[in-house]
Amino acid sequence: MPKMLWSPEYELGLEVIDNQHHRIVNYINDLYDVAEESASEEQLKEVLNNLVDYTLSHFAFEESLMEEAQYPDLQEHQLVHQNFSHLIEGLQQRFNQGEAIAQELASLLQEWLIKHIMTEDVAYVGIVKENLLGIPPEKHQSWVQSQLKKYFQYYHN
Ligand SMILES: [Fe+2]
Structure with missing residues (x-):
């Protein structure tokens, strides 16, 4: 499978979500890389776990x-x-049991x-923009920040 290219047509216009989608694409490509390079089991495991966890x-x-x-x-x-x-958790389990499912x-x-x-x-974008952007920007920003901290404690956003 060729590397996955990010395209502007995948952008939803919600920066925080677009960044996360883009990052998932990067993790997918990392996984392709290590799966092809006959990387160590440890490396493969780390990339795969990052992808699933993120x-x-x-x-x-x-x-x-x-x-x-x-x-x-x-x-x-x-x-x-x-x-x-x-x-994907099922696949992750099979990987942990030694099956070569990284590319899959x-x-x-x-x-x-x-x-x-x-x-x-794409279906939720309109209402999120309307309802979240309707509140003052500082409040909106701090709500987003607190949720990022809550769900992505191990990642820098
Ligand atoms: Fe979704």
């Missing part, structure tokens, strides 16, 4: 954003995240992410 944190962050904006289809969106989380995980996530951004994610 993606799950992103889901939690995105859900809190939708909840704060009172997005009416939050539950459906949560269910989509949940189902996909189970899928990278390409699954690659395919899923773009489809998800362009269908389910």
